[in-house]
Amino acid sequence: MNISNISADSNASTNSNASNEPSVKAGNNNAALLLRQLGAIVRIEINNTLFSKRSLIAYILTLIPIILLLSLAFSNGDFTSTDFSIDKTRRIFGFIYSGFILGAVVFLGSAAIFTALFRGEILGCSMHYYLLSPVRRELIVLGKFLAGLFSAWALFGLTTLICYLLLYIPFGMTQLISDMTGSIAPAQMFTYLGITMLGCIGYGSLFMATGLIFRNPLFPVAIIAGWEFIHFVLPPALKFFSVIHYLKGLLPIPLNNSPLAIVVTPPSVLVSILSIMVLALCSITITVLYLKRLEIRYTEN
Amino acid sequence: MTVKTINAGSTNLDATKKVNAAQKFAAESLPSIVVDNVSKFYGDVLGVNRISFSLGAGITGLVGPNGAGKSTLMNLIAGLMRPNSGTLKVLGLTPAQPEVFFRQIGYCTQYDSFPTGVTGRQFILNTLLLHGYTKSDAARATLNALQQVDLVDVADRRIEGYSKGMRQRIKLAQAICHEPKVIILDEPLNGLDPMARTQVIALFRELASGGASIIISSHILHEVELIADHLVMVNSGYLVADGDASGIATETGEPMRIYIRSHHAMEMAPKMFTIEAVLEVQIHKDDHGLFILTRDANKFFLGFNTLVLTQNWQVDAIGPADQTVEAIYRHLIAGEQVAS
Numbered sequence: 174m175n176i177s178n179i180s181a182d183s184n185a186s187t188n189s190n191a192s193n194e195p196s197v198k199a200g201n202n203n204a205a206l207l208l209r210q211l212g213a214i215v216r217i218e219i220n221n222t223l224f225s226k227r228s229l230i231a232y233i234l235t236l237i238p239i240i241l242l243l244s245l246a247f248s249n250g251d252f253t254s255t256d257f258s259i260d261k262t263r264r265i266f267g268f269i270y271s272g273f274i275l276g277a278v279v280f281l282g283s284a285a286i287f288t289a290l291f292r293g294e295i296l297g298c299s300m301h302y303y304l305l306s307p308v309r310r311e312l313i314v315l316g317k318f319l320a321g322l323f324s325a326w327a328l329f330g331l332t333t334l335i336c337y338l339l340l341y342i343p344f345g346m347t348q349l350i351s352d353m354t355g356s357i358a359p360a361q362m363f364t365y366l367g368i369t370m371l372g373c374i375g376y377g378s379l380f381m382a383t384g385l386i387f388r389n390p391l392f393p394v395a396i397i398a399g400w401e402f403i404h405f406v407l408p409p410a411l412k413f414f415s416v417i418h419y420l421k422g423l424l425p426i427p428l429n430n431s432p433l434a435i436v437v438t439p440p441s442v443l444v445s446i447l448s449i450m451v452l453a454l455c456s457i458t459i460t461v462l463y464l465k466r467l468e469i470r471y472t473e474n
Numbered sequence: 475m476t477v478k479t480i481n482a483g484s485t486n487l488d489a490t491k492k493v494n495a496a497q498k499f500a501a502e503s504l505p506s507i508v509v510d511n512v513s514k515f516y517g518d519v520l521g522v523n524r525i526s527f528s529l530g531a532g533i534t535g536l537v538g539p540n541g542a543g544k545s546t547l548m549n550l551i552a553g554l555m556r557p558n559s560g561t562l563k564v565l566g567l568t569p570a571q572p573e574v575f576f577r578q579i580g581y582c583t584q585y586d587s588f589p590t591g592v593t594g595r596q597f598i599l600n601t602l603l604l605h606g607y608t609k610s611d612a613a614r615a616t617l618n619a620l621q622q623v624d625l626v627d628v629a630d631r632r633i634e635g636y637s638k639g640m641r642q643r644i645k646l647a648q649a650i651c652h653e654p655k656v657i658i659l660d661e662p663l664n665g666l667d668p669m670a671r672t673q674v675i676a677l678f679r680e681l682a683s684g685g686a687s688i689i690i691s692s693h694i695l696h697e698v699e700l701i702a703d704h705l706v707m708v709n710s711g712y713l714v715a716d717g718d719a720s721g722i723a724t725e726t727g728e729p730m731r732i733y734i735r736s737h738h739a740m741e742m743a744p745k746m747f748t749i750e751a752v753l754e755v756q757i758h759k760d761d762h763g764l765f766i767l768t769r770d771a772n773k774f775f776l777g778f779n780t781l782v783l784t785q786n787w788q789v790d791a792i793g794p795a796d797q798t799v800e801a802i803y804r805h806l807i808a809g810e811q812v813a814s
Contacts, residue, residue, distance in 0.1 A: 298587030
């Protein structure tokens with residue numbers, strides 16, 4: 174570093190300030206500034222979520238159902254049996270989707286992605302970089318949530334899509350093209366993708382709050398997992414506090430209930446969507462309130 | 475006395491700059507940081523208690539032993555913590571308005587933590603984008619900040635691969651990239667080699683002369699002496715002293731060492747004892763400097779000014795010798811610790 178250069182640069186910086194400041198100030202208190210800041214948060218967080226070591230679990234979870242279905246498709250199963258039809262396969266996919274993709278991949282993947290949004294920063298001692306930036310706390314939460322949602326849906330939506338397409342391996346391209354140009358397959362596929370997104374919204378918002386509030390989010394995640402796992406035996410009044418209850422009500426193919434299940438009428442599509450949105454809104458609000466009270470300590474203790 | 479000429483020369487220049495800066499600090503600056511009766515507790519543990527001071531533009535050294543409350547105080551000023559009682563304002567703003575408040579603040583913590591996987595350039599760029607800069611403005615300001623800390627050549631390398639000194643400098647660049655009015659630096663010279671220290675200190679002076687208020691914490695008293703125009707001393711969560719080094723020394727009654735550079739040094743030496751407050755006079759080995767030990771700096775300067783005028787002496791430089799802060803520290807803090 175050359176001291177005379179510093180001086181020159183400082184002057185340059187003072188001059189450039191003239192060009193920097195107005196653009197910042199001009200954007201102050203207006204939508205353009207907020208959008209630029211939101212865009213920056215989303216971009217930074219997508220990089221952190223999809224292209225860092227902490228995304229490994231999400232990638233593994235994304236690949237498991239694909240590998241599983243691929244191995245099933247190329248196994249020596251008797252696909253020529255009369256019992257084996259595309260309708261039956263779609264039903265089987267419904268079970269795989271609700272039990273495995275939704276119940277395990279989306280749930281655990283969302284837990285991995287969304288809890289790390291804040292906890293990862295706090296553990297890495299880099300949270301203060303956000304808190305020292307002139308960004309409204311609401312915007313930090315919203316940006317992180319949107320980045321988490323984009324990442325989760327990109328990964329788990331892709332899994333859903335690929336798994337759905339893998340159904341057609343035993344039936345060949347003709348069946349695939351015929352179904353895709355018809356109405357059933359695209360409708361089902363988009364419904365599954367929509368449910369995956371709602372799952373990411375519901376679980377994601379919950380886990381984002383969990384990651385900020387709890388020092389070790391593993392325990393609350395385990396409790397939520399247990400609650401979701403036993404939802405089918407819960408009395409009707411308690412089922413309403415389960416995310417999976419609303420998601421299963423949206424499945425395109427109604428599935429048989431377990432013999433132990435306490436059967437209730439599934440909520441309507443509108444109620445399901447609204448309930449998950451309300452849950453997300455509450456979780457995000459709690460996260461914002463908590464973040465506004467958050468203090469960072471960089472002391473030896 | 476075994477002060478080498480070359481050291482004395484640098485002390486001489488530093489002293490001159492410091493006296494000028496201190497005068498500027500006292501005379502021109504309006505308080506940009508006002509800490510009013512601030513207390514912070516961590517449960518039952520005291521962080522800081524009933525601390526009040528105000529700071530203007532210039533460089534302030536925050537001094538105290540480990541656990542004295544320096545980091546707590548800096549976190550409070552930076553808005554990363556809220557006080558349990560009292561008020562704290564930076565340029566009249568509070569952290570309750572983050573979108574305005576944090577535009578004025580740059581904070582370089584002493585901790586070696588960065589967002590994972592980023593390069594030096596991305597680190598600065600992301601900060602500026604979060605501030606709301608447009609991409610082109612952010613890129614320009616990033617380059618400017620990197621140039622200021624001399625990291626342009628390694629800007630596209632991941633920070634994980636940086637040396638300790640480079641990490642320290644990139645944190646510094648991050649703290650100043652948005653041209654804040656208040657810069658808080660926790661142990662900013664840690665890990666820097668002597669050359670980099672000199673350059674970074676020059677950068678601090680440059681920023682301070684541009685009107686920024688800079689708070690620097692350091693446990694290396696010699697560094698504080700070298701950099702700061704103003705001192706805030708804390709110990710066990712309490713404010714121990716606040717002011718410029720000579721003022722504090724006078725108030726505490728701690729004898730102060732003053733260095734005078736002049737070709738008339740030999741002539742001056744015997745006449746120094748005519749000034750009431752002078753306790754000791756030492757002649758520099760090159761015969762062109764004097765070290766004066768005085769119990770009251772103000773009285774000494776008054777008497778010395780009169781002598782200079784009557785004797786028609788030429789004075790090249792005058793200012794506190796480099797052990798002042800250490801002496802005050804010993805008197806106010808170390809002594810207290812021994813006593814307790």
